[in-house]
Amino acid sequence: MVPYPESGHTIDYHERESLAMRGAKFLKLGLNRLAGSGGAVLEVKDVHAGYGNLKILRGVNMNVPTGGIVTLLGGNGTGKSTLLKAISGLIPLMEGEVVFDGVNISKMKPHERMRLGLVQVTQAKEAYPAMTVEENLVLGAYTRNDREGTKADLEKVYDFFPVLRERSKQLSGTLSGGEVQMLVIGRGLMASPKMLMLDEPSAALAPKVVLEIFSNINRIAKSGVTILVVEQNVRMALILAQYGYIIRDGVIMMQGEADNLIRDPAVKDSFLGGSVADTTKALRN
Secondary structure, three states, X not given: OOOOOOOOOOOOHHHHHHHHHHHHHHHHXXXXXXXXXXXXXXXXXXXXXXXXOEEEEEXXXXXXXXXXXXXXXXXXXXXXXXXXXXXXXXXXXXXXXXXXXXXEOOOOOHHXXXXXXXXXXXXXXXXXXXXXXXXXXXXXXXXXXXXXXXXXXXXXXXXXXXXXXXOOOOEHHHOOHHHHHHHHHHHHHOOOOOEEEEEOOOOOOOHHHHHHHHHHXXXXXXXXXXXXXXXXXXXXXXXHOOEEEEEEXXXXXXXXXXXXXXXXXXXXXXXXXXXXHHHHHHHHO
């Protein structure tokens, strides 16, 4: 593993570039065991990206295996959401490439990537308040032409989130924060994704609701949808995932199997407090 710097450590430009190169070496050495028999559905290769002339990501490498749950962790302003935007095409790459399901998608538009099965649920948790829950869900299938498949997927969403079935005719503007999060995840599922990217699904939610959301994410993954989840709730994310990356200052600082990361002293000191045993059983049932 690449050592994670102690809290408060300042990383200069040259150190970040060095860490990016070391991260690439670890990617080649360690990720064969990450991918299952289906291999990697997403490959991020030496990606540099940012906003205008401001570079945020510096040489990011990441693989996400087919059917797995991978988590990207880090504090505010470390590059997590920027990486998701680069993967989904919301911002252009400065350098590097993104390969999804064997196709180089680096220059594709967001809706083209979505048609391939790469779907992002943003942190904004945006629902259309004047539309019903079901109308919001069906809107997620706007790139599809298969009416029967759309109808079947709507039933799957209701199975994952029974409260949405109960609220199906209710205006989404009347939902609680947790229900809105379920709605936007469900709307993402309506696009029939091969891979679902979730940007901080636990943000601003009560602990009981967070546990419910993460349990459902686990069920979604078991149904065959690959998951990449960006989180600040490190404990919950590492319990849920099989593999994790930790990003800081736009560089992957540490990566490894989730069970190893959660026991790593540097991760414990920087992110974790107390025991993880109380939530493990509930999430992995």
